[in-house]
Amino acid sequence: MITAISGPLAGYRAQHLKLTIEGSVATLTLDRPERKNPLTFESYSEMAAILRAAVHDDAVRAFVVTGSGGNFCSGGDVHEIIGPLLERDTKGLMQFTAMTGELVKAMRACPQPIVAAVDGVAAGAGAIIAMASDIRLGTSRAKVAFLFNRVGLAGCDMGACAILPRIVGQGRASELLYLGRSLGGEEALAWGFFNSLHASEDVQPAAAALAKEIAEGPSFAHAMTKRMLQMEWAMSVDQAIEAEAVAQALCMTTQDFRRAYDAFVAKQRPVFKGD
The missing domain is CATH 3.90.226.10 (2-enoyl-CoA Hydratase; Chain A, domain 1)
Known part of the structure; x- marks a missing residue:
């Protein structure tokens, strides 16, 4: 095929x-x-x-x-x-x-x-x-x-x-x-x-x-979730919390994070673009 x-x-x-x-x-x-x-x-x-x-x-x-x-x-x-x-x-x-x-x-x-x-x-x-x-x-x-x-x-x-x-x-x-x-x-x-x-x-x-x-969700954030689900198998809870703090801060730099806020303020559903 x-x-x-x-x-x-x-x-x-x-x-x-x-x-x-x-x-x-x-x-x-x-x-x-x-x-x-x-x-x-x-x-x-x-x-x-x-x-x-x-x-x-x-x-x-x-x-x-x-x-x-x-x-x-x-x-x-x-x-x-x-x-x-x-x-x-x-x-x-x-x-x-x-x-x-x-x-x-x-x-x-x-x-x-x-x-x-x-x-x-x-x-x-x-x-x-x-x-x-x-x-x-x-x-x-x-x-x-x-x-x-x-x-x-x-x-x-x-x-x-x-x-x-x-x-x-x-x-x-x-x-x-x-x-x-x-x-x-x-x-x-x-x-x-x-x-x-x-x-x-x-x-x-x-x-x-x-x-x-x-x-349709925030693809950068989804990729980060998948990565952390994998990486945290080999981490202690404290290590996982530290790693997730870095991961989440990176997600906060994306335009999708801003889009979600703007949509919330406008009482609309956000349209994520993955950037």
């Missing part, structure tokens, strides 16, 4: 997934529905490259990540990834695991908030992509499975042991990573993995609407 990217990223052509941009929201769609949208070496790299490029794209203010055909992502393609990995030496395997981790790094480093729309299967690396998103919307038929142990691997894949406990708690994360069982939609909502549940036909529009609402 080849889709031209409009806006500041004009000239970039996605070949291994779909990228569409509507207004200030970009949607990444894993698009191999006949096999539940598995990842390949190429789609791993391309998705990371798009998110890295987005760091320099002021026109895109939020992302939606989703899958086509009623499923999110079934993880690494068994035939195109798992099989070839058995032929690699240690150096080659390290190159692969570093490359997969690069995708999560790119998701966390891009300033735009990422909203995942999860329907059907989200397994293995698919579950990781959902986990690494900032907000997750799901359906009752969603099945999220960190099933690495089912293929003889550890649960510590692509940042799972660092990020998942912060979403659902240490005990629940341990259960999912040791057992590799599926987390259903209702349970995922109760555990805090999903922010909300929607009908299958509504989850992607709901994610797009949420991303649009986020994109």
